[in-house]
Amino acid sequence: MPVGVPAPHVNEGQITSIRLVLLHDREGKVLALLPATALLDLNRVCQLAGRELQPVKAEDARRFFGQSALRTETGLAQLLSLPLLLDTQCPATDWQCLEPYSGWSFALADRPAHARVRMGHFAVQAQLPQESIGLSDDLVLNRAAGRFTGLRVQQRLEDLLGLPGLSESMHNIVRLRSHPDANIDDLVPVVRRDPSLSAQVMGWASSPYYAAPGKVRSIEDAVIRVLGFDLVINLALGIAMGKVLRLPEDVPRGSVNHWDQAVFTAALCEKLALGVQLDERPHPGFAYLAGLLHNFGYLVLGHLFPPYFSRLSRYIEANPHLEQQQVEQEVLNVTREQIGGWLLENWKLPAEVSSAVRCQQVPEEAGEYQVYARLLYLASRVLRAEGLSDGPRTDIPAGLLEQLALTPEQVHHAVAELKGQAENLVQLSRFFDAGTRSVNIR
Structure with a gap:
């Protein structure tokens, strides 16, 4: 399973969707409850609890919340008797609680109240980095660098530009x-x-x-x-x-190997590009390269902000329902797409590639190169559903296939071909990374 879960459904009316996050340290487990779509701020959580908490691994969360005993009244009571951290934005009554990794949910009429409950503000309404839209990437990166002056960010960027x-x-x-x-x-x-x-x-x-x-x-x-x-x-x-740039060591636990993900995305982008029937058809080679380097900015983040990268990984684990760029914007003030696109542009790679990488989350911003950004966007979402890419699993936007002049059958066929070649693609990715890898094919 990659890092990422189905985006939570927000109930309308009087019922409020509440997300459960299981945290732990040497003292034991703690359960945090907050509005379902919000970002859990780990720094505020640790301050509220007075402990150095971190989220449990995804597989541990699935195992814990998958216990049949929790489906009983006694088991649920025991769960809610754990030390609880409640965000102040949670209302007093009428909750629909959900745990994203396991998919388990239950209704709760009243907010828990016992001696081990602490109330505080740790839920942040994370937004896509709209404040960066329209600004130059140089300005965005300088703003982020200003937050980490002790890391000699500017010097590191200059080193990277020198290849x-x-x-x-x-x-x-x-x-x-x-x-x-x-x-x-x-x-x-x-x-x-x-x-x-x-x-x-x-x-x-x-x-x-x-x-x-x-x-x-x-x-x-x-x-x-x-x-x-x-x-x-x-x-x-x-x-x-x-x-x-080497892959950072402390990546989000349970994530897909970086180069496996890159090779799968590249192969799918190329297959999809070959099926596009627009008047100006995308170049399959550029589509492949955009897929191969689509996550390159992630490696750069690990290079620029090493003391903060472990913390970023924990934030991603605690907020699997959010796009990773939203988490990066909150933690670092810059996203992998911004920094990756900026570097590829400065290295004079084709604009089709740098624009696709920079705008893969918002393809309409890619201007004349929207087709490449849309191919990346589509490939990423399809691969997430197959367990071959990280990020929240969401529906393909209406109209995207029409914009690419692709049919659902073409996409399904391309994915089926890819899965049939999965083991060979993993072997190919070993040329990029000799580390241990595992792929979950559904």
């Missing part, structure tokens, strides 16, 4: 990707001069996912006959970005 740690061949790959007239004749010599990149290209071409007929015998054979210019240069860029 630290890249070999000469990888610098050439970046330049080729940004050059509209580059072709295979330009690419093959760059690959051949770099033994590491040559080995990776041969490995990609020989992988089960691409299923090349016959044995791949040379770099030219791998690039020209099997992979092609776009795929080689896109995969090489992914390798380059992975070398610049």
